[in-house]
Amino acid sequence: MTTQEQSQSARTPIIVFSALIFLTITTVLLSGLDVGDTGAIIVAMSIATIKALLVLTFFMHLNHEPLIFKLFVALAFVTLLTLFLLTFSDYSFRGM
Amino acid sequence: MSEQALPIEAFHHHDEEGTRLGFWLFLFTELLLFGAFFIIYSVYRSSYLGDFKLAAESLNTTIGTVNTIILLSSSLTMVLSLDAIKRGASGLSKTFLLFTIALGTAFLVIKGFEWAAKFDHHLFLQTSNGIAAGKGSPLLNPGAEMLPPGQVLFFGLYFIMTGIHALHIIIGAVWMLIVYAWTARGSINKDNYGVLERCGLYWHLVDVIWIFLFPLYYLVA
Numbered sequence: 001m002t003t004q005e006q007s008q009s010a011r012t013p014i015i016v017f018s019a020l021i022f023l024t025i026t027t028v029l030l031s032g033l034d035v036g037d038t039g040a041i042i043v044a045m046s047i048a049t050i051k052a053l054l055v056l057t058f059f060m061h062l063n064h065e066p067l068i069f070k071l072f073v074a075l076a077f078v079t080l081l082t083l084f085l086l087t088f089s090d091y092s093f094r095g096m
Numbered sequence: 097m098s099e100q101a102l103p104i105e106a107f108h109h110h111d112e113e114g115t116r117l118g119f120w121l122f123l124f125t126e127l128l129l130f131g132a133f134f135i136i137y138s139v140y141r142s143s144y145l146g147d148f149k150l151a152a153e154s155l156n157t158t159i160g161t162v163n164t165i166i167l168l169s170s171s172l173t174m175v176l177s178l179d180a181i182k183r184g185a186s187g188l189s190k191t192f193l194l195f196t197i198a199l200g201t202a203f204l205v206i207k208g209f210e211w212a213a214k215f216d217h218h219l220f221l222q223t224s225n226g227i228a229a230g231k232g233s234p235l236l237n238p239g240a241e242m243l244p245p246g247q248v249l250f251f252g253l254y255f256i257m258t259g260i261h262a263l264h265i266i267i268g269a270v271w272m273l274i275v276y277a278w279t280a281r282g283s284i285n286k287d288n289y290g291v292l293e294r295c296g297l298y299w300h301l302v303d304v305i306w307i308f309l310f311p312l313y314y315l316v317a
Contacts, residue, residue, distance in 0.1 A: 009179055017172040022311075024164050028157065037145065044311035051307045059175050059300045062255035066113070071118060076124040080131040083136065091139050 016058040023051050112290055119294045123301050126264075130305050133257050137312060139251045147246020152317035156210070157255075160314030164306065171303045174296045184206050184286035186279050193276050193292075196299070200269045203282035207262055214251070261309060264302045265285055271295050 027047040035043065057063050062070055116241035141148045243251070277294050278284045284292055 009183070010176060013172055013175040013179070017168065020168045021165060024161065024168065026119050027311060027315060030163050031157075031311070031317075037149075037316070040316050044315050045308075048311050052304045055171060055300050055304050055307070059171050059303075060297055069117060070123070072117070072120060076127055079314050080127060081175055083131065087139060088142075091142065094105075 012058060016054055019053055020051055023047050023054075114224045115290060116293065116297075123297060126301060126305075130257070130260070133253065133260075134213075134312075137253050137257070140246070140253065144246025144249060147244050147252050151247040151250035151254075152313060155314050155317075157314050157317075158300065159206060159210055160310055163203050165302050166199050166203050166206070167306050170196045170203070171300050174299050178289065178292055179204060179297050181279070181284065181286065181289045181292055185257050186282075186285060189292070190276055190279050193272055193279070197269050197272050197276075198221065200265050200272075202297075204262060204265055204269075207258065211255075211258075214255075257309060258313070261305055263304065264298075264305070268295070268299045268302055271298065 027044055030043050030047075031040065033040075033043075056073065062073065173195040177189045177196060180186070180189035180192060245260045272295060275284060275292050278291065
């Protein structure tokens with residue numbers, strides 16, 4: 001493998017890492033803004049989700065895996081989301 | 097018989113992709129383990145919003161941010177370690193692995209100091225009906241004031257979630273030491289790096305969990 005190819009293989013992880021650090025600093029800075037409690041949660045969780053997707057896609061190499069891997073990961077997160085929705089479909093209406 | 101005509105390698109076939117998919121299935125169980133705690137956190141946060149915000153203010157955002165950057169860096173060095181072994185550079189792969197272990201250890205040391213500070217403020221294992229442990233706790237000092245129930249829940253969840261996360265960091269670091277030894281003796285190499293790859297997947301998942309823990313405990317105060 002040539003030096004050119006070697007430097008290219010390290011390029012993607014370093015770009016992704018820079019994006020992750022940028023998003024970390026962004027989320028810390030944005031947490032100082034007064035956007036209300038719901039707003040703060042939405043902003044923080046959106047940035048965290050983008051960061052998680054970057055790690056899953058590039059660091060865990062899902063971009064190079066067959067479709068079945070991506071479907072499994074999607075199914076796992078949909079399952080977790082369903083548990084959240086079912087829990088809150090109950091808790092949100094308690095004591096009303 | 098037709099099967100005798102098959103080359104011997106056919107019977108020793110190792111399905112690397114299937115192994116990897118199996119490991120992902122294990123990672124999903126980890127996701128559900130932490131997922132359950134995230135649901136508990138969300139429910140109690142919605143019930144005790146004021147207490148959660150007040151309690152979160154006692155956590156140091158700078159320390160949390162530094163630890164996040166440390167863990168993200170360790171994920172980068174882990175990727176570079178796998179990248180190096182794929183190119184046959186096992187020396188470089190081992191170096192990056194050592195960096196990853198060092199960063200993981202740094203994370204734990206910082207976490208340890210953070211926890212120690214909380215112990216000193218007797219925020220450990222308190223319950224709303226007066227059972228508490230730790231130096232200076234109301235149990236040992238009857239005059240001391242109890243925390244409101246919402247804050248007790250916040251710190252209980254904080255210690256359990258970051259504690260189980262820290263346990264995963266320890267397991268990951270021990271695994272990396274084993275991978276280091278196997279790379280050194282040559283059983284992990286350019287053609288056989290599945291163990292390092294799975295160790296990396298585990299490490300990145302622990303990173304993903306922290307990516308969600310960090311804003312929930314340090315940012316939304």
